[in-house]
Amino acid sequence: MLKTKLFYLFSLTFIAALLVTACGGSEDAQTIIQTSVAETVAAQAPTDAPATGETPAATLIPTQTPFALPTLGSPIPLVSPTSAPITGSNANCASASLQNESLVDGTIFKPGEEFTKTWYITNTSNCVWSTNYKIVFWSGDILGGGYVYNLPQATGPGQTVPIALVLTAPTTDGPYRSEWKLQTPDGINFGVGVYQAAFYTEIVVDSSTTPTYDITKATLVIDREPDYGCAPANMVYTAIVTITTNGPLEFKYQIRQQDGNNAYKKTVKMTEAGEYVDSEHTWKLGRAASQNSNRWMQLVIVEPFYREYPQVSFDFYCP
Numbered sequence: 001m002l003k004t005k006l007f008y009l010f011s012l013t014f015i016a017a018l019l020v021t022a023c024g025g026s027e028d029a030q031t032i033i034q035t036s037v038a039e040t041v042a043a044q045a046p047t048d049a050p051a052t053g054e055t056p057a058a059t060l061i062p063t064q065t066p067f068a069l070p071t072l073g074s075p076i077p078l079v080s081p082t083s084a085p086i087t088g089s090n091a092n093c094a095s096a097s098l099q100n101e102s103l104v105d106g107t108i109f110k111p112g113e114e115f116t117k118t119w120y121i122t123n124t125s126n127c128v129w130s131t132n133y134k135i136v137f138w139s140g141d142i143l144g145g146g147y148v149y150n151l152p153q154a155t156g157p158g159q160t161v162p163i164a165l166v167l168t169a170p171t172t173d174g175p176y177r178s179e180w181k182l183q184t185p186d187g188i189n190f191g192v193g194v195y196q197a198a199f200y201t202e203i204v205v206d207s208s209t210t211p212t213y214d215i216t217k218a219t220l221v222i223d224r225e226p227d228y229g230c231a232p233a234n235m236v237y238t239a240i241v242t243i244t245t246n247g248p249l250e251f252k253y254q255i256r257q258q259d260g261n262n263a264y265k266k267t268v269k270m271t272e273a274g275e276y277v278d279s280e281h282t283w284k285l286g287r288a289a290s291q292n293s294n295r296w297m298q299l300v301i302v303e304p305f306y307r308e309y310p311q312v313s314f315d316f317y318c319p
Contacts, residue, residue, distance in 0.1 A: 093127035094190035096182060098199050099160055105202040106216035106246040107273040109169035114144075117201040118164040121182070121192060129155040132185040135163055138198045139179040144168030151182075169205045177202045204246065213247035213273075215307070220255070220299040222314045223279075230318040234284040237314060239297050241278040245270045252303040255281050258296045258311075265302070291317045 102118040109115060123129055133151040145167050155161040163180075170176060179198035181191045191197045218241075225236045239255050250269040256262045264281045283297065293315040301307040 090127070090184035090186050090188055093125045093129070093184055094182075094188050094196075095123075095125040096190065096192045097122045097124050098192040101199070101201075103201060104216070104244050104246065104273050104275055106175075106204055106214075106244075108204045108206050108211045108213065108247045111169060111171040111173070111205055111207050113169045114166065115169065115203075116164055116166050118162055119180075119199045120160050120162050121199065122160045123155045123157055126157050128157070129161070130185070134183040135165070136181055136183045136189060137178075138181045138189075138191075140177040140200070141170065143170070143176065143178045143201075143203075145178070148183075167201070169203060171205075173205050173207050175202065175204050211247060213245060213249045215243055215249070215251065215301060216246045217244040218242070218253075218299055218301070218307075218309055220297060220309065220312050222297060222312055224314070230287065234286050235316065235318060237283045237285070237295075237297075237316075238279055239264075239281040239283070239299075241276075241281075241299055243268070243276045243278075245273055245276075247273050250304070251301060254300045254302050256298045256300060257283060258294065267303075285316050285318075287318050289316065 098119060099122050100120040103115065107115075129151055131151050131154060135149040135151065137145065137147045145165050149165070151161065152163065153161060165180075167178065177200055179200040181189050181196075181198050183189050192199055221240045221242075223238045223240055225231075225238065241253070241255070243251075243253065245251075248271050250267070252265060252267045254262060255264045261283075266278065268276055270276065281297075283295075293313065295316060296311040296313045298311045299309045301309075
């Protein structure tokens with residue numbers, strides 16, 4: 001269609017030129033030619049969009065930023081947060097569990113001594129926690145830390161993030177507890193587990209030259225193999241012992257049994273506060289053994305002090 005119109009206009013322009021030549025170049029004829037030329041130029045211009053002569057800007061494709069190293073920056077100078085209900089746009093993201101932690105509770109420090117406490121927290125929601133999530137002081141003693149820190153790295157669903165805080169023991173002797181929680185970008189505070197509990201550290205400040213170190217926790221758990229039913233030969237009951245000290249300590253312990261077999265004894269030397277685990281002691285029972293629920297094992301600290309812990313009973317039935 002455009003080609004036909006152009007051909008028609010060029011033909012008129014050519015005829016008009018001949019008339020001008022024949023008539024000696026009158027002003028009316030020149031006006032006709034100029035009008036035809038203008039129409040020809042107009043016909044060549046596109047009708048859908050003007051030509052700007054500029055190259056369109058390229059659309060930038062965002063690239064994924066890798067996770068940052070798990071280090072905490074400086075604390076954000078904000079006031080201590082207050083409790084808030086789990087509601088808001090990120091309420092479904094406020095779900096976490098505590099997997100492990102460093103620095104056993106009750107560890108003894110000198111006044112003003114600096115230490116690092118690390119919690120390993122798993123994201124149990126379906127959200128990605130960005131570094132806009134925060135670690136916030138919740139209760140107790142702040143122990144020289146800041147009230148608010150940014151999460152050290154982005155953490156996806158099911159991933160575990162190490163949260164390490166550099167803290168300072170107070171200058172006055174005594175026990176101290178410092179509690180912390182997480183916070184979503186829109187201000188929802190949440191803890192760990194089904195009860196949204198705060199994760200915490202407990203320390204003791206002792207300025208004496210020779211602090212009295214102690215066993216702060218001791219447990220005995222009995223594991224049965226097989227878990228159910230009867231084995232062809234023996235059923236094996238293993239005593240799993242866990243003992244925690246708040247500093248360097250050498251101690252001796254014993255496992256006693258209901259049948260009078262108290263021969264299992266061990267000496268342990270802890271060079272610093274920590275947790276000791278032992279699962280070497282076993283009690284084997286064959287099918288011919290009497291079946292009842294009267295058997296037990298017991299953990300007893302023998303040295304450097306004497307301390308008995310509750311007896312742990314177990315059943316033995318093998319039909």
